[in-house]
Amino acid sequence: MGVVTPPKQDRSRATRRKLLESAVACLAERGWSGSTVSVVAEHAGVSRGAAQHHFPTREDLFTAAVEYVAEERSTALRGLNPQGRAEAVAALVDLYTGPLFRAALHLWVAASNEPQLGGRVVDLEARVGRETHRIAVGLLGADESVPGVREVVQGLLDMARGLGLANLLTDDAARRRRVIAEWTAIVDRALTPSR
């Protein structure tokens, strides 16, 4: 960045970002089979040639897109300063109920049947998963040196993922709120050292 950055490079960066954001939006709305490089280019208002210059293959585009948006979300989460565990749990569950989760879900499910996508998505999932876990530990103020705490945090993230899945076809917000309220109390007890 800085004053010497040529405008051309700025434009290229802006195009790349538009393509990544459009790719996640398309994947969330249309699924893998409805999301091609052409569809994303049109959604982003970019020529097909420019899209292919940035992302030579469909797999490149969509794995980069999910990783980019996941990193944006991680950055936002790291900036949070939750007032207590209820806010921390709510912020973590929110990760799994928006377009990013829908997009990632379509990518995972497609990867389970498409070998050329499988390996890349496994790597991506591992990186994003580790980062999300690290952020969760921080937000919850969890002490992982205590035996069992690591698994409490992992199980909570598994539950958040399951709540996201339950929200895929119908608006599950009312039920989700009740489940979260009950489980926040349970997680709070499980993370609070007993004397």
Add this chain to the structure above:
Amino acid sequence: MGVVTPPKQDRSRATRRKLLESAVACLAERGWSGSTVSVVAEHAGVSRGAAQHHFPTREDLFTAAVEYVAEERSTALRGLNPQGRAEAVAALVDLYTGPLFRAALHLWVAASNEPQLGGRVVDLEARVGRETHRIAVGLLGADESVPGVREVVQGLLDMARGLGLANLLTDDAARRRRVIAEWTAIVDRALTPSR
């Protein structure tokens, strides 16, 4: 049933069952886009005409298949007599790590982008979800008249669903075992009335 059932009807029932089981297997292995009525008929060793006699549309076949196999699993679960909550939790989590969950996941994700499938899968999910919840309450020996217990059971099933999703692309069994061990103890405390 009984002695007067004509052999022709028996054969028809057996064909139907073979088609339903093959449909779940195909959906789990190849996903929605790779699973057509023809593919399932071939897998089942049944003519395409016979398959279409039983299931006029692709949507009929796959929603019926997921419902049939889910009912088979429910019947098996209702027959269990778990020795303690660890066994009950393990049996519930197992529901979400086999071919039935993979097949259902492909169907849900396809339904989120295909309107003609959406409504039917929402109904199916509601029926199967209610039945699974009822079975979970029984297996866990949970008393739903106690405030919060309903949400404890729901959250546990959400966690089981999330654990199933984490197992989609890689074998997550070792991590899952540790999470389940920790959370079984937590669920056990949450379900045990305090004095």
